[in-house]
Amino acid sequence: MSSDPWGRVDETGTVYVRTADGEQVVGSWQAGSPDEALAYFERKYEGLVVEIGLLEKRVRTTDLSAKDAQAAIQHLREQVEAHHAVGDLDALRKRLDQLVELVETRREERKAQRAKQSDEARRAKEELVAEAEQLAASDQWRAAGERLRALVDTWKGLPRLDRKSDDELWHRFSHARSAFSKRRKQHFAQLDAQREEARRVKERLVGEAEALSGSTDWGPTAARYRDLMAEWKAAGRAQREHEDELWNRFRGAQDVFFAARSSVFAERDAEQTENLKLKEELAEEAEKLLPVTDLKAARAAFRSINERWEAVGHVPRDARPKVEGRMHAVERALQEAEEAEWRRTNPEARARAAGLTGQLQAAVDKLKGQIEQARAQGNTARADKLQRELDGRQALLDQALKGLQEFGG
Structure with missing residues (x-):
């Protein structure tokens, strides 16, 4: 008969293991000596020790699911309870019990982690929704459109929530x-639609202008051309691809008429030369209104100059583009000043711009705080991700601030 602290072999070759509940039969051994029998079943025990150790490591260091871990524990427990090994089986039972507790702890930890990630994803998506709803009212078509596309990419990178919440936010x-x-x-x-309407109006004006180009009824026709020009200016701009062509035809028809009239009234050349001097003086007077510092006064002065300009009459054809171009340049500058003044004093647009700027500034400040917190916690990956989002928000904020400056604040 042979024995050790955890087991023994009796005269019949029966192997026993000692447990807290007394001896349990391990098996029968007839293939060799009792020492060999104990050694064989001790190796069985060491195998169980190794398997339990590996499972403990997997539970601690991998994402092994609680279900799989519990199945593995049950399998090992069945082997321990079968008493087919010689060693401290009670210690193995204790380790398996502790492993059950560890699996439960890890399960709770993962559950808490998933809950935290879900909360973070929810907050992130709620922020995206809030920003998208703000941008929905923006008139900054290009900037807001690009930002909305960027928000979609950010959304796609976030984990899904529960179906109901995710669907509602989406x-x-x-x-x-x-x-x-x-x-x-x-x-x-x-x-x-406005440009198409302008095109239709201008095509009608061009048709009438071309029909009048051969007229010899100088006074009424010239007066009608002036009316046509006023209608042309009031019509607004057509599509870019039509505007220049229509203008060239319209202006060309007038040129034909006025050239014919000029040839008939060649004696008026001297008068036109004098007119040119007067218009050059008026153009110079108009140019002194720039840069515009007092829009109301400048408009009044330009109207006065323009009335005198209209009263002067025609100038030599070859000099007309240059002198008219000088007046048109002043007129465009006044129009730009009027548009800038309108934008600056438009309370609705200013309120939208200020509201968007405030929201963007709050979002930027919040992101900066989150980046500082992430870096303080050593979470570099999250800090880098937040920094990329901050860069996008900051770019949009800079654009919004630039737009707000146009309102004078």
């Missing part, structure tokens, strides 16, 4: 994008 996000796209489409459709 519905709001998608609705904001659709609202912006609809407003942008309506804006450009209205712009296209």
Whole structure:
């Protein structure tokens, strides 16, 4: 008979293991000596020790699911309970019990981690939705459109929430994008409609101008051409591809008429030369209105100059483009000043610009705080991700601030 602290072999070759509940039969051994029997079943025990150790390591260091871990524990427990090994089986039971507790702890930790990640994803998506809903009201078509596309990319990079929450947030996000796209489409459709209407009006004016180009009824025809020019200016701009062509035809028809009239009234050349001097003086007087410092006074002065200009009459044809160009340049500068003044004093546009700027500034400040917190916690990956988002927000904020400056503040 042979024995060790954890087991023994009796005279019949039966192997026993000692446990807290007394001896348990391990098996029968007839193939060799009792020492060999104990050694064989001790190796069985060491095998269980190794398997339990490996499972403990997997539970601690990998993402082994609780279900798989519990199945592995149960499998090992069955082997321990089968008493087919010689060693401290009670210690193995204790380790398996502790492993059960560890699996539960790890399961709770992963559950908490998933909950935290879900909360972070929810907050991130809610922020994206809030920003998208703000952008939906923007008139900065290009900048807001690019930002909305960037928000979609950010959304795609975030994990999904529970189906109901994710669908609700996505519905709001998608609705904001659709609202912006609809407003942008309506804006450009209205712009296209206005330009198309201008094209139709100008084609009618060109047709009449060309029909009048051969007239010899000098006074009434010249007066009608002046009326046509006023209608032309009031019509607004047509599409770019039509505007220049229509203008060349319109101006060409007038040139034909006035050239014919000039040939008939060649004796008026001297008068036209004098007119040129007067218009050059008026152009110089108009140019002194620039740069515009007092828009109201400048408009009044330009109207006065323009009335005198219209009263002067024609100038030599070859000199007309240059002197008229000088007056047109002043007129364009006044129009630009009027547009700038309108934008600066438009309370609705200013309020939108200020509101968007405030929201963007708050978002930038918040991101900076989150980046500092992430770096303080050593979470470089999150800090880098937040920094990329901050760069996008900062670029949009800079554009919004630049736009707000145009309102004078």
